[in-house]
Amino acid sequence: MGLVGISRGTRAGRGISKKTPATRQSILLAAARVFAARGYEAATIRDIASAVDLLPGSLYHHFASKDALIEELYRAGIDHIIKAVQEAVEGVDDPWERLEAVCRTHIETIADGGLLASVLSKDLPAAPPELVEKLVAERDRYDKVFAAFISDLGKFTPLEARLLRLQILGSLNWATRWFRVGGRLKASDVAHAFVRNLRGVGDNLKPHVEKRARVKARDSSR
Numbered sequence: 001m002g003l004v005g006i007s008r009g010t011r012a013g014r015g016i017s018k019k020t021p022a023t024r025q026s027i028l029l030a031a032a033r034v035f036a037a038r039g040y041e042a043a044t045i046r047d048i049a050s051a052v053d054l055l056p057g058s059l060y061h062h063f064a065s066k067d068a069l070i071e072e073l074y075r076a077g078i079d080h081i082i083k084a085v086q087e088a089v090e091g092v093d094d095p096w097e098r099l100e101a102v103c104r105t106h107i108e109t110i111a112d113g114g115l116l117a118s119v120l121s122k123d124l125p126a127a128p129p130e131l132v133e134k135l136v137a138e139r140d141r142y143d144k145v146f147a148a149f150i151s152d153l154g155k156f157t158p159l160e161a162r163l164l165r166l167q168i169l170g171s172l173n174w175a176t177r178w179f180r181v182g183g184r185l186k187a188s189d190v191a192h193a194f195v196r197n198l199r200g201v202g203d204n205l206k207p208h209v210e211k212r213a214r215v216k217a218r219d220s221s222r
Contacts, residue, residue: 027048027052030051080109095152110173146165146169
């Protein structure tokens with residue numbers, strides 16, 4: 001189930017009949033807002049039910065628990081961002097251009113003030129280990145998709161690829177702290193500069209790495 005089309009400023013439950021299928025979607029949106037505002041640990045089912053003008057008992061008809069709510073939020077969010085980045089790279093052959101498209105889409109998706117910005121860009125909640133394990137598994141689905149774009153750039157050891165993925169994703173997620181939709185910088189500007197700098201560092205390091213390798217080979221031959 002996705003939450004595509006629900007954006008910043010939409011009030012969960014407004015104009016939605018309690019008897020329509022949209023109620024489940026409005027509950028998820030309300031949960032995302034409440035979790036973002038109060039934190040997962042402090043938020044209650046009553047808070048979420050109140051946000052959509054439901055009684056707590058009526059909310060339980062749709063979701064068995066608060067854990068079930070955040071698990072579906074993560075699943076919907078990951079489905080959404082995976083679909084978005086896959087669509088962004090369609091027809092793009094150059095691996096660096098593909099990474100730039102992915103970075104742009106990642107920023108656009110989590111910085112729009114909606115579901116991903118309010119839930120997925122935050123640290124995992126202090127929840128029971130079995131729930132955290134499920135949320136990590138959802139995040140891992142996107143990590144695997146992202147890792148494929150890293151591997152397209154060249155040959156890396158598993159550790160190098162993992163560290164590079166963590167570095168890039170960490171930088172992209174941090175962008176939610178300073179990037180503003182509609183501001184002077186566009187997501188495409190940030191992604192272009194980010195990938196250009198990343199690529200430039202690699203290109204600048206290459207001659208030094210090759211020089212050290214030649215020196216090491218010469219010394220070992222003595």
